[in-house]
Amino acid sequence: MRVDLAIIGAGPAGIAAATEARAHGLSVLVLDENPAPGGRIWQAIEARAAKDDEDRAAQEAVRAFRASGAEARFGATVWCVEPEGRVYWSEQGRARDAEATQVLIATGTTERPLPIPGWTLPGVMTVGAAQIALKTGGLVPDRDVWIAGQGPLLLLYATQALAAGGRIAGVLDLAEPSGRRRALAHLPAALRAPSYLARGVAWRLALRRAGVPWIRAAEIRAEGAARLERIRFVADGAVHTRPASLLLLHDGVIPSVQITRALGCAHVWDEAQRCWKPTTDMWGRSSHARIAIAGDGAGVGGAAVAALSGRIAALGIAAALGRLGEAARDSAAAPLLAARAKHLAVRPFLDTLFAPLPIRPEDDTILCRCEEVTAGRVREAVALGCLGANQLKSFTRAGMGPCQGRMCGPSVAAVIAAERGVPVQEVEPYRLRFPTKPLTLGELAALHEQEEALEPHTS
Amino acid sequence: MMAERFDVAVVGGGMVGSAIAVGCARRGARTVLLDEGDVALRAARGNFGLVWSQGKGDGMPAYAAWTRESLRHWDSFAEAMSGAAGTDIGFRRKGGLIFTLGEQEWEQRVEDVRRLHNQIGGASTPVRMLDRRELEELIPGTPLGPRVLGASLAPEDGHVNPLLLLRGMHAAFRAAGGTHRPGAPVDAVRPGFTLHRGAESIAAERVVIAAGLGTPKLAAMLGMPVPVHPVRGQNMVTERLPPMLPLPASAIRQTAEGVVQIGVSYEENLWETATTVKELARMAARAVQVLPPLRHARIVRAWGALRPMTPDRYPIYAQSQAHPGAYVAVCHSGVTLSAAHAGPLAEGILAGRLPDLVAELGPDRFHADAA
Amino acid sequence: MLTRPDPGSVTILFEGAPIRARAGESVASALLAAGILAVRTTPVSGAPRGPFCMMGACFDCLAVVDGVGGVQTCLVPVREGMRIERQHGARDVAAEDAA
Ligand SMILES: Cc1cc2nc3c(=O)[nH]c(=O)nc-3n(C[C@H](O)[C@H](O)[C@H](O)COP(=O)(O)OP(=O)(O)OC[C@H]3O[C@@H](n4cnc5c(N)ncnc54)[C@H](O)[C@@H]3O)c2cc1C
Numbered sequence: 001m002r003v004d005l006a007i008i009g010a011g012p013a014g015i016a017a018a019t020e021a022r023a024h025g026l027s028v029l030v031l032d033e034n035p036a037p038g039g040r041i042w043q044a045i046e047a048r049a050a051k052d053d054e055d056r057a058a059q060e061a062v063r064a065f066r067a068s069g070a071e072a073r074f075g076a077t078v079w080c081v082e083p084e085g086r087v088y089w090s091e092q093g094r095a096r097d098a099e100a101t102q103v104l105i106a107t108g109t110t111e112r113p114l115p116i117p118g119w120t121l122p123g124v125m126t127v128g129a130a131q132i133a134l135k136t137g138g139l140v141p142d143r144d145v146w147i148a149g150q151g152p153l154l155l156l157y158a159t160q161a162l163a164a165g166g167r168i169a170g171v172l173d174l175a176e177p178s179g180r181r182r183a184l185a186h187l188p189a190a191l192r193a194p195s196y197l198a199r200g201v202a203w204r205l206a207l208r209r210a211g212v213p214w215i216r217a218a219e220i221r222a223e224g225a226a227r228l229e230r231i232r233f234v235a236d237g238a239v240h241t242r243p244a245s246l247l248l249l250h251d252g253v254i255p256s257v258q259i260t261r262a263l264g265c266a267h268v269w270d271e272a273q274r275c276w277k278p279t280t281d282m283w284g285r286s287s288h289a290r291i292a293i294a295g296d297g298a299g300v301g302g303a304a305v306a307a308l309s310g311r312i313a314a315l316g317i318a319a320a321l322g323r324l325g326e327a328a329r330d331s332a333a334a335p336l337l338a339a340r341a342k343h344l345a346v347r348p349f350l351d352t353l354f355a356p357l358p359i360r361p362e363d364d365t366i367l368c369r370c371e372e373v374t375a376g377r378v379r380e381a382v383a384l385g386c387l388g389a390n391q392l393k394s395f396t397r398a399g400m401g402p403c404q405g406r407m408c409g410p411s412v413a414a415v416i417a418a419e420r421g422v423p424v425q426e427v428e429p430y431r432l433r434f435p436t437k438p439l440t441l442g443e444l445a446a447l448h449e450q451e452e453a454l455e456p457h458t459s
Numbered sequence: 460m461m462a463e464r465f466d467v468a469v470v471g472g473g474m475v476g477s478a479i480a481v482g483c484a485r486r487g488a489r490t491v492l493l494d495e496g497d498v499a500l501r502a503a504r505g506n507f508g509l510v511w512s513q514g515k516g517d518g519m520p521a522y523a524a525w526t527r528e529s530l531r532h533w534d535s536f537a538e539a540m541s542g543a544a545g546t547d548i549g550f551r552r553k554g555g556l557i558f559t560l561g562e563q564e565w566e567q568r569v570e571d572v573r574r575l576h577n578q579i580g581g582a583s584t585p586v587r588m589l590d591r592r593e594l595e596e597l598i599p600g601t602p603l604g605p606r607v608l609g610a611s612l613a614p615e616d617g618h619v620n621p622l623l624l625l626r627g628m629h630a631a632f633r634a635a636g637g638t639h640r641p642g643a644p645v646d647a648v649r650p651g652f653t654l655h656r657g658a659e660s661i662a663a664e665r666v667v668i669a670a671g672l673g674t675p676k677l678a679a680m681l682g683m684p685v686p687v688h689p690v691r692g693q694n695m696v697t698e699r700l701p702p703m704l705p706l707p708a709s710a711i712r713q714t715a716e717g718v719v720q721i722g723v724s725y726e727e728n729l730w731e732t733a734t735t736v737k738e739l740a741r742m743a744a745r746a747v748q749v750l751p752p753l754r755h756a757r758i759v760r761a762w763g764a765l766r767p768m769t770p771d772r773y774p775i776y777a778q779s780q781a782h783p784g785a786y787v788a789v790c791h792s793g794v795t796l797s798a799a800h801a802g803p804l805a806e807g808i809l810a811g812r813l814p815d816l817v818a819e820l821g822p823d824r825f826h827a828d829a830a
Numbered sequence: 831m832l833t834r835p836d837p838g839s840v841t842i843l844f845e846g847a848p849i850r851a852r853a854g855e856s857v858a859s860a861l862l863a864a865g866i867l868a869v870r871t872t873p874v875s876g877a878p879r880g881p882f883c884m885m886g887a888c889f890d891c892l893a894v895v896d897g898v899g900g901v902q903t904c905l906v907p908v909r910e911g912m913r914i915e916r917q918h919g920a921r922d923v924a925a926e927d928a929a
């Protein structure tokens with residue numbers, strides 16, 4: 001298969017980019033591992049009843065995407081992108097590939113891991129996980145469900161869960177109070193995009209009205225034998241224990257950089273959001289000529305920014321392929337760029353208000369869930385001279401499991417940085433190589449052309 | 460500022476430098492190990508982990524003898540490194556296999572084994588051919604594919620977790636009082652010897668250049684022309700599986716954790732460590748022919764790493780004639796040879812004379828006029 | 831726990847016992863709805879694990895789906911009659927191959 005543009009991810013960014021690119025006559029292939037379009041915020045949007053104008057606008061965007069003529073494949077997990085534009089994915093147990101002149105990576109975010117003692121117990125999940133269960137399965141929390149951490153998604157989920165008839169035992173706010181004060185300095189700029197602020201206030205009010213306890217807490221632990229049974233935390237200077245059937249953790253979202261890292265694209269440290277993101281220009285172009293990035297995967301800006309940046313990237317690509325003159329590109333992009341700047345004005349306020357939690361795990365807290373590597377093991381490896389995540393990975397197996405460091409990368413880097421006494425951006429993150437998602441050896445073998453697999457020429 | 464003084468400075472904290480450093484420090488020498496930072500061309504972190512004599516030294520009996528010497532030291536070396544690592548480094552030596560797929564490979568293998576066996580000076584260790592039935596008797600539970608006609612077996616070969624070996628060497632080095640300085644490349648080495656690294660300078664009676672692909676540049680500063688080039692090798696590992704392959708084989712082995720590691724490629728003169736679908740697919744195609752159930756297994760990780768390779772593929776060891784006390788060590792089977800590097804080689808370096816066993820492995824074999 | 835008023839019209843089997851699921855949801859979601867939190871034990875320590883991220887990133891919701899082990903149940907939509915079993919430790923590909 002040959003296309004002008006391959007888009008990975010059908011969230012707001014990928015959907016908007018595909019629709020815009022089709023409008024300029026590009027042939028477009030969209031790949032997403034979810035069973036349907038929508039990404040995170042609009043997950044299962046086609047199957048849900050619209051509750052408000054936002055839902056209706058989302059459904060309209062998805063309808064336009066479906067009608068755009070882009071070839072969309074779902075249940076399609078991308079595991080390799082070559083710098084020259086070839087894309088490989090797995091679909092229904094078969095490896096497939098396509099050749100694209102340009103590739104747009106719109107793979108969004110994952111939740112920043114929040115390692116606490118006991119977080120591997122069944123019954124401890126992320127807030128995002130519970131939200132996906134709500135959107136796709138109509139599941140609501142009931143009886144002894146606790147939420148802990150910080151971040152807007154935490155508030156949003158709690159509100160959505162209550163509106164859907166759920167019950168929440170309490171919210172443990174783990175944020176350090178200083179963030180609130182520092183955020184005030186950014187308030188004037190944030191007023192350029194007041195809807196974000198109004199929403200935040202509404203969420204807190206909804207929780208208060210429903211009588212959900214809001215507890216400033218620290219040192220939270222999940223406890224139980226074969227599954228979560230209770231939580232323990234410190235609040236008001238005392239240790240508290242509560243029965244818990246489910247604990248939902250959250251500490252913000254960070255760009256999914258697996259593909260851009262494995263491609264060797266340049267990345268920068270975003271100090272405000274305390275995460276790595278790929279370097280992009282205003283059109284979303286990466287350091288590789290054929291690779292662009294749009295949406296929260298290029299830096300977290302929220303769904304509206306994601307959709308705008310998807311359209312902007314598509315305009316840039318259409319122009320690069322000669323389907324659109326530069327003047328036409330610029331005039332089409334101008335209002336989109338202005339709208340994006342307006343939405344982004346609120347970020348410094350939000351990023352400060354929702355600053356990520358400090359990572360100071362106890363020695364016996366697991367950081368790498370796959371290989372069950374504790375913070376103590378990580379500290380031992382630093383004492384042996386490991387300066388970054390890669391030597392450390394060799395010495396401890398942290399990051400070697402199937403998740404490829406998605407669940408431990410940020411916390412391992414934070415612990416190394418703390419041990420070395422350097423800023424975390426000076427710690428080399430895990431080097432990633434394709435395949436960035438597992439596929440079977442059988443699938444991979446089927447891509448080998450010859451009948452007989454020959455031994456390589458050996459030494 | 461006065462430079463710090465050491466008895467021995469080893470440049471390169473990969474497979475070779477770490478082994479030499481550990482050998483020197485454990486013999487009481489004040490040793491400093493200088494290494495680059497977290498991201499570096501470090502084959503020590505990307506190799507296949509075979510402790511392997513089979514097929515080694517075809518056309519170079521001295522290499523076969525040196526490999527045999529290393530194998531002789533491996534049991535005690537592994538025990539010491541496990542002790543230092545605080546965990547079993549996974550050294551197992553119950554024999555190593557090279558599977559043959561189809562008639563042609565079988566015949567080729569028979570011929571190779573015969574030639575090496577008849578070589579003057581001998582093969583490194585005994586190797587014998589096993590037909591399908593003999594192979595099934597040796598590894599009864601292993602689900603071999605129909606095209607596996609047999610294998611060659613070197614009973615003295617084995618494998619190790621090379622990452623834990625590296626960890627063990629670093630831990631043992633520190634425990635023996637060695638000074639480990641990772642973080643930046645050595646920029647220059649001056650006779651005498653002074654090593655420069657940024658603003659830092661370090662003085663040593665002896666210097667060992669064991670910097671893998673970084674060796675030629677530094678060795679040249681001490682009058683030793685050492686030709687080394689990269690050969691990329693790709694690897695992949697599966698999810699953890701129950702035990703199915705009790706013996707390591709060329710390009711396929713199951714680790715103590717249950718992971719099946721599949722190799723390898725030989726890609727000449729590439730200076731980058733990316734993976735390619737083309738090579739991984741070829742490797743996968745072979746692996747599923749050897750062990751068909753593996754076709755269901757998921758690949759969880761793949762990587763590329765660069766072998767430091769010499770023109771004739773045999774190691775290079777030398778002491779500089781212009782600057783006695785300066786040594787170089789570089790090879791492509793640094794895991795296998797690590798026991799010899801930590802043992803007789805380190806001993807020779809401290810004594811001021813390389814072991815006789817490596818006399819023929821100097822770089823003068825490439826340059827008639829070498830210093 | 832997570833619950834819902836309408837259990838759905840699809841039936842899948844978990845460890846041989848029928849549970850109800852909603853069309854379009856993932857296997858992991860259906861298991862959570864049925865109160866099943868632990869779906870596997872790890873090959874590292876044998877510790878129990880269950881769905882954690884629900885978006886294909888954490889690889890903790892691995893189970894045996896229609897005889898195939900190590901499947902990310904959060905990415906697989908339910909199908910009528912689907913058989914789900916717990917994944918105990920390392921996945922036995924040789925047994926799967928023989929079956
Ligand atoms: C769990 C979660 C829930 C969230 N919920 C909300 C919310 O309710 N409201 C809100 O404002 N923001 C939410 N966010 C923030 C969210 O990132 C953005 O608002 C928005 O969804 C970003 O859009 P996007 O198009 O950049 O990426 P996403 O919407 O994240 O879309 C990325 C898409 O890429 C696909 N993908 C990723 N990797 C691959 C691959 N290798 N192969 C194939 N497909 C792949 C994913 O399946 C996904 O559909 C959430 C984030 C997370 C992680």
Ligand SMILES: Cc1cc2nc3c(=O)[nH]c(=O)nc-3n(C[C@H](O)[C@H](O)[C@H](O)COP(=O)(O)OP(=O)(O)OC[C@H]3O[C@@H](n4cnc5c(N)ncnc54)[C@H](O)[C@@H]3O)c2cc1C
Pocket residue numbers: 470471472473474475476477493494495496499500501502503504505506507508509510511643644645646669670671672673674677690691692693694723764765766767788789790791792793794795796
């Ligand atoms: C895919 C693959 C499979 C392999 N399989 C096997 C196997 O099964 N069995 C086996 O025996 N061998 C195997 N090998 C070979 C083995 O890994 C190498 O022989 C061995 O690692 C070489 O050791 P080295 O120390 O010379 O180089 P490396 O291990 O590459 O280390 C070189 C070190 O020098 C450092 N360095 C470089 N320049 C400087 C400088 N200027 N200053 C300071 N430090 C510097 C680097 O940072 C690095 O730490 C394999 C190799 C590869 C790539």
